[in-house]
Amino acid sequence: EVMLLESGGNLVQTGASLRLSCAASGFTFHRHAMNWVRQAPGKGLEWVSVIGGRGDGTFYAESVKGRFIISRDNSQNMVYLQMYGLRVDDTAVYYCAKEYDAFESWGRGTLVTV
Amino acid sequence: QAGLTQPPSVSKGLGQTATLTCVGNVYNVGNEGAAWLQQNPGHPPKLLSYRSNKRPSEISERFYASRSGDTASLTIIGLQPEDEADYYCSAWDSSLSAWVFGGGTRLTVL
Numbered sequence: 001e002v003m004l005l006e007s008g009g010n011l012v013q014t015g016a017s018l019r020l021s022c023a024a025s026g027f028t029f030h031r032h033a034m035n036w037v038r039q040a041p042g043k044g045l046e047w048v049s050v051i052g053g054r055g056d057g058t059f060y061a062e063s064v065k066g067r068f069i070i071s072r073d074n075s076q077n078m079v080y081l082q083m084y085g086l087r088v089d090d091t092a093v094y095y096c097a098k099e100y101d102a103f104e105s106w107g108r109g110t111l112v113t114v
Numbered sequence: 115q116a117g118l119t120q121p122p123s124v125s126k127g128l129g130q131t132a133t134l135t136c137v138g139n140v141y142n143v144g145n146e147g148a149a150w151l152q153q154n155p156g157h158p159p160k161l162l163s164y165r166s167n168k169r170p171s172e173i174s175e176r177f178y179a180s181r182s183g184d185t186a187s188l189t190i191i192g193l194q195p196e197d198e199a200d201y202y203c204s205a206w207d208s209s210l211s212a213w214v215f216g217g218g219t220r221l222t223v224l
Contacts, residue, residue, distance in 0.1 A: 035213065045151070045159065045202050047213035059211050095158055102149030102164035103204065103213075109158060 002026040002105040004096045009110030012086055020081040020110060022096030030054060033099040034072060034079040038092035039109075046092070050099065051079065064090075086114045118143065118203050120216035127224045130193050134219045136186040136203030142214055148186035148205045150179055153218075159202065162188065190221070198223045 008020040022034070036048040049060045049070040058070050069082040079096060093109040119137040126132040136148055147166030151159035163169050163179035166186055178189045186203055203216040 037213075044200075044218040045153075045204075045215045047204075047215060050213065061212060100164075101168075102161055103151065103159065104161055104164075104170075106158035106160070 002098060004098060004105060004107030006094060006096050006107045006110040009094065009112045011113045014087060014114055016086050016114070017082070017084045018086060018112060020083070020094055020096075020112070022079045022081075022107060024077045024079065024096075024098070027098065027105075029077040030074040033057075034070075035097040035099055035103060036070060036079075036081045037095045037097050037103065037106075038090075038112075039095070040089070040092040043092075048094070049081065083112075086112070088114050090114050117214045118148070118205060118216035120201075120203060120219045122217065123220045123222065125222040125224055126193055128193055128195070132190045132193055132197075132221060134188045134190075134201050134203075134221065136188075136216050138184050138186070138203075138205055138207075138214070140184060141209040142184075142205035142207040143181065143186050143203075144184040145208055146206055147181050148179075148203045150177075150186070150188045151202045151204065153200045153202065162201075193223045195223055197221060 003025045005023045035050045051058045051070045067085045072079040091114045095109045096107040097103040098105040149164040150162040153159040162177050166181035176191045200218045202218045207214045
Protein backbone atom coordinates (compact mmCIF):
# COMPACT_ATOMS: atom_id res chain seq x y z
CA GLU A 1 0.00 0.00 0.00
CA VAL A 2 1.31 3.41 -0.96
CA MET A 3 1.73 5.72 2.01
CA LEU A 4 2.83 9.33 2.01
CA LEU A 5 3.25 11.18 5.31
CA GLU A 6 3.94 14.89 5.32
CA SER A 7 5.38 16.75 8.27
CA GLY A 8 6.99 20.06 9.15
CA GLY A 9 4.03 22.40 8.85
CA ASN A 10 3.85 25.18 11.42
CA LEU A 11 2.72 28.70 12.25
CA VAL A 12 5.45 31.12 11.19
CA GLN A 13 5.99 34.84 10.68
CA THR A 14 6.16 36.52 7.29
CA GLY A 15 9.64 36.15 5.84
CA ALA A 16 10.42 32.98 7.79
CA SER A 17 11.78 29.72 6.42
CA LEU A 18 10.36 26.25 6.84
CA ARG A 19 11.19 22.78 5.56
CA LEU A 20 8.48 20.26 4.82
CA SER A 21 9.17 16.55 4.64
CA CYS A 22 7.31 13.68 3.03
CA ALA A 23 8.05 10.09 3.99
CA ALA A 24 7.09 7.58 1.29
CA SER A 25 6.56 3.85 1.46
CA GLY A 26 4.86 1.03 -0.41
CA PHE A 27 6.35 1.63 -3.86
CA THR A 28 9.67 1.80 -5.69
CA PHE A 29 10.44 5.35 -4.73
CA HIS A 30 13.20 6.25 -7.19
CA ARG A 31 11.00 5.30 -10.16
CA HIS A 32 8.50 8.08 -9.54
CA ALA A 33 8.51 11.82 -9.78
CA MET A 34 7.18 13.46 -6.64
CA ASN A 35 5.17 16.62 -6.35
CA TRP A 36 4.10 19.17 -3.80
CA VAL A 37 0.59 20.56 -4.22
CA ARG A 38 -0.99 23.08 -1.88
CA GLN A 39 -4.49 24.18 -1.02
CA ALA A 40 -5.23 27.47 0.68
CA PRO A 41 -8.16 27.44 3.13
CA GLY A 42 -11.42 27.18 1.21
CA LYS A 43 -9.63 27.35 -2.14
CA GLY A 44 -8.68 25.01 -4.95
CA LEU A 45 -5.58 22.97 -5.60
CA GLU A 46 -2.37 24.69 -6.67
CA TRP A 47 0.64 22.79 -7.96
CA VAL A 48 3.89 23.89 -6.31
CA SER A 49 6.81 21.79 -7.54
CA VAL A 50 7.94 18.47 -9.00
CA ILE A 51 11.19 16.53 -8.84
CA GLY A 52 12.18 13.65 -11.12
CA GLY A 53 12.71 10.14 -9.81
CA ARG A 54 16.46 10.40 -9.63
CA GLY A 55 16.44 14.01 -8.49
CA ASP A 56 16.99 15.19 -12.03
CA GLY A 57 14.60 17.75 -13.33
CA THR A 58 12.92 20.13 -10.95
CA PHE A 59 10.16 22.51 -11.89
CA TYR A 60 8.33 25.17 -9.91
CA ALA A 61 5.17 27.22 -10.07
CA GLU A 62 5.84 30.87 -10.86
CA SER A 63 4.42 31.83 -7.46
CA VAL A 64 7.21 30.02 -5.60
CA LYS A 65 10.09 30.13 -8.06
CA GLY A 66 13.24 31.48 -6.40
CA ARG A 67 11.82 30.98 -2.90
CA PHE A 68 11.15 27.22 -2.65
CA ILE A 69 13.52 24.33 -3.32
CA ILE A 70 12.40 20.74 -3.80
CA SER A 71 14.78 17.86 -3.12
CA ARG A 72 14.70 14.15 -2.39
CA ASP A 73 16.74 11.46 -0.70
CA ASN A 74 16.15 8.17 -2.45
CA SER A 75 18.14 6.29 0.20
CA GLN A 76 15.57 7.35 2.79
CA ASN A 77 12.47 7.51 0.56
CA MET A 78 12.02 11.15 1.47
CA VAL A 79 11.08 14.27 -0.45
CA TYR A 80 11.48 17.76 0.92
CA LEU A 81 10.28 21.27 0.26
CA GLN A 82 12.51 24.02 1.62
CA MET A 83 10.59 27.26 1.77
CA TYR A 84 12.17 30.70 2.17
CA GLY A 85 10.69 34.15 2.40
CA LEU A 86 7.26 32.88 3.34
CA ARG A 87 4.36 35.16 2.60
CA VAL A 88 0.79 35.31 3.88
CA ASP A 89 -0.45 33.86 0.60
CA ASP A 90 1.70 30.76 1.14
CA THR A 91 -0.72 29.74 3.88
CA ALA A 92 -2.12 26.37 2.85
CA VAL A 93 -2.24 22.66 3.42
CA TYR A 94 0.74 21.23 1.57
CA TYR A 95 0.28 17.79 0.06
CA CYS A 96 2.92 15.41 -1.17
CA ALA A 97 1.79 13.50 -4.27
CA LYS A 98 3.26 10.53 -6.11
CA GLU A 99 3.22 10.94 -9.86
CA TYR A 100 2.35 8.25 -12.39
CA ASP A 101 0.86 9.98 -15.43
CA ALA A 102 -1.03 12.08 -12.87
CA PHE A 103 -1.18 12.70 -9.13
CA GLU A 104 -1.75 9.04 -8.34
CA SER A 105 -1.44 9.02 -4.55
CA TRP A 106 -1.63 11.74 -1.95
CA GLY A 107 -0.65 12.21 1.65
CA ARG A 108 -2.97 13.79 4.20
CA GLY A 109 -1.10 17.08 4.07
CA THR A 110 0.61 19.40 6.54
CA LEU A 111 -0.63 22.89 7.39
CA VAL A 112 1.57 25.92 6.91
CA THR A 113 0.23 29.16 8.36
CA VAL A 114 2.06 32.40 7.66
CA GLN B 115 0.23 30.60 -14.41
CA ALA B 116 -2.80 29.99 -16.61
CA GLY B 117 -4.99 27.22 -15.34
CA LEU B 118 -7.74 25.05 -16.74
CA THR B 119 -11.33 26.26 -16.79
CA GLN B 120 -14.07 24.43 -14.91
CA PRO B 121 -17.60 25.55 -14.02
CA PRO B 122 -17.73 26.43 -10.30
CA SER B 123 -20.78 24.32 -9.59
CA VAL B 124 -23.07 21.66 -11.03
CA SER B 125 -26.27 20.34 -9.48
CA LYS B 126 -28.06 17.15 -10.49
CA GLY B 127 -30.64 14.84 -9.01
CA LEU B 128 -30.09 11.49 -7.36
CA GLY B 129 -29.69 8.79 -10.00
CA GLN B 130 -29.14 11.28 -12.80
CA THR B 131 -26.01 11.74 -14.91
CA ALA B 132 -23.64 14.66 -14.45
CA THR B 133 -21.03 15.78 -16.95
CA LEU B 134 -18.25 18.04 -15.71
CA THR B 135 -16.06 19.90 -18.18
CA CYS B 136 -12.49 21.17 -18.17
CA VAL B 137 -11.21 23.47 -20.88
CA GLY B 138 -7.51 23.84 -21.58
CA ASN B 139 -5.39 24.38 -24.65
CA VAL B 140 -3.18 22.57 -27.10
CA TYR B 141 -0.27 22.53 -24.65
CA ASN B 142 -2.06 20.81 -21.77
CA VAL B 143 -5.42 19.03 -22.17
CA GLY B 144 -5.02 18.93 -25.94
CA ASN B 145 -1.56 17.42 -25.61
CA GLU B 146 -1.44 14.54 -23.12
CA GLY B 147 -4.98 14.75 -21.84
CA ALA B 148 -6.29 15.48 -18.37
CA ALA B 149 -6.70 13.74 -15.07
CA TRP B 150 -9.66 14.04 -12.74
CA LEU B 151 -9.58 14.14 -8.96
CA GLN B 152 -12.34 13.97 -6.38
CA GLN B 153 -12.02 15.71 -3.03
CA ASN B 154 -14.31 15.46 -0.06
CA PRO B 155 -14.13 18.12 2.68
CA GLY B 156 -11.23 17.59 5.03
CA HIS B 157 -9.70 14.86 2.90
CA PRO B 158 -6.91 14.77 0.31
CA PRO B 159 -7.86 14.44 -3.35
CA LYS B 160 -8.37 11.02 -4.89
CA LEU B 161 -7.46 10.17 -8.48
CA LEU B 162 -10.46 9.16 -10.59
CA SER B 163 -8.95 9.04 -14.07
CA TYR B 164 -5.78 9.91 -15.97
CA ARG B 165 -4.63 10.36 -19.56
CA SER B 166 -8.19 11.44 -20.32
CA ASN B 167 -9.87 8.04 -20.18
CA LYS B 168 -7.90 5.61 -18.02
CA ARG B 169 -9.34 4.69 -14.65
CA PRO B 170 -7.56 3.22 -11.60
CA SER B 171 -8.87 -0.25 -10.87
CA GLU B 172 -10.52 0.76 -7.61
CA ILE B 173 -12.62 3.50 -9.18
CA SER B 174 -16.21 2.71 -10.02
CA GLU B 175 -17.22 2.33 -13.67
CA ARG B 176 -19.84 5.00 -12.96
CA PHE B 177 -17.03 7.49 -13.51
CA TYR B 178 -16.22 7.90 -17.19
CA ALA B 179 -13.65 10.36 -18.51
CA SER B 180 -13.13 11.49 -22.09
CA ARG B 181 -11.54 14.22 -24.16
CA SER B 182 -12.39 16.12 -27.31
CA GLY B 183 -9.68 18.44 -28.49
CA ASP B 184 -8.75 20.82 -25.70
CA THR B 185 -11.75 19.91 -23.53
CA ALA B 186 -11.83 17.07 -21.03
CA SER B 187 -15.03 15.73 -19.54
CA LEU B 188 -15.95 13.60 -16.55
CA THR B 189 -19.31 11.87 -16.69
CA ILE B 190 -20.77 10.40 -13.52
CA ILE B 191 -23.59 7.97 -14.12
CA GLY B 192 -26.30 7.18 -11.60
CA LEU B 193 -25.45 9.88 -9.10
CA GLN B 194 -25.22 8.79 -5.47
CA PRO B 195 -25.16 10.95 -2.34
CA GLU B 196 -21.48 10.11 -1.82
CA ASP B 197 -20.64 11.63 -5.21
CA GLU B 198 -21.27 15.07 -3.75
CA ALA B 199 -17.75 16.52 -3.65
CA ASP B 200 -15.32 18.89 -5.35
CA TYR B 201 -13.88 17.72 -8.65
CA TYR B 202 -10.63 18.99 -10.14
CA CYS B 203 -9.00 18.43 -13.50
CA SER B 204 -5.25 18.61 -13.98
CA ALA B 205 -2.83 18.37 -16.86
CA TRP B 206 0.87 18.84 -17.60
CA ASP B 207 1.43 22.01 -19.58
CA SER B 208 4.34 21.54 -21.94
CA SER B 209 4.67 25.26 -22.68
CA LEU B 210 4.90 26.16 -18.99
CA SER B 211 6.74 23.02 -17.84
CA ALA B 212 4.25 22.94 -15.03
CA TRP B 213 1.22 21.06 -13.84
CA VAL B 214 -1.97 23.10 -14.05
CA PHE B 215 -5.28 22.60 -12.28
CA GLY B 216 -8.78 23.70 -12.93
CA GLY B 217 -10.46 25.83 -10.30
CA GLY B 218 -12.67 22.92 -9.33
CA THR B 219 -16.36 22.10 -9.70
CA ARG B 220 -18.55 21.51 -6.66
CA LEU B 221 -21.04 18.81 -7.51
CA THR B 222 -24.29 18.86 -5.56
CA VAL B 223 -26.54 15.80 -5.65
CA LEU B 224 -30.10 16.89 -5.01
